Amino acid sequence: GESVGLHLPTLSVQEGDNSIINCAYSNSASDYFIWYKQESGKGPQFIIDIRSNMDKRQGQRVTVLLNKTVKHLSLQIAATQPGDSAVYFCAEKTGGGNKLTFGTGTQLKVEL
């Protein structure tokens, strides 16, 4: 099956800096991507999504960039705060159907 992977398992940033979390996907037919945040002891929580007909989408303090040429997805968090400390997952949907395929996750640690 298709795989979604992240480049770095752990990312440490200083409070107030910008964070960039990367994700590579292998299926060029994937048409929808989503980022989740999972805090310790909780289920994943939706952050932002993007469809394949877009290159960029912005939310509150977060931006997702999609580069279909190199099959790369990134999540940018502006002015990272201690509350941003969590594991971040990307996921992709391929074609029709219900399934999302999740990456392995990146642990974001915010240092004070």
Place this chain on the structure above:
Amino acid sequence: DVKVTQSSRYLVKRTGEKVFLECVQDMDHENMFWYRQDPGLGLRLIYFSYDVKMKEKGDIPEGYSVSREKKERFSLILESASTNQTSMYLCASRPGLAGVYEQYFGPGTRLTVT
């Protein structure tokens, strides 16, 4: 807000026991999912259901079964628990609207099989 609840946060069972994990969602969603989450492997889909009494196998259905008798409830069953089923189990739901793919997750059940 969508709420997905799972019957237990922590569960300890013995090898060979039959285990039921329950999930309830309160938003009238058509689609429900069961995942397991293991370190380094991310979330892997076990089963999903797109309607009452309907189910489809995910990527790792072996050793599991599911039941969906009511729209709001989706149960995961381990017929004979084994130690390799020790994991975090996550339930999710999603509306049946075309073009909507965001899944809403419950808090998870950490199952330990001894």
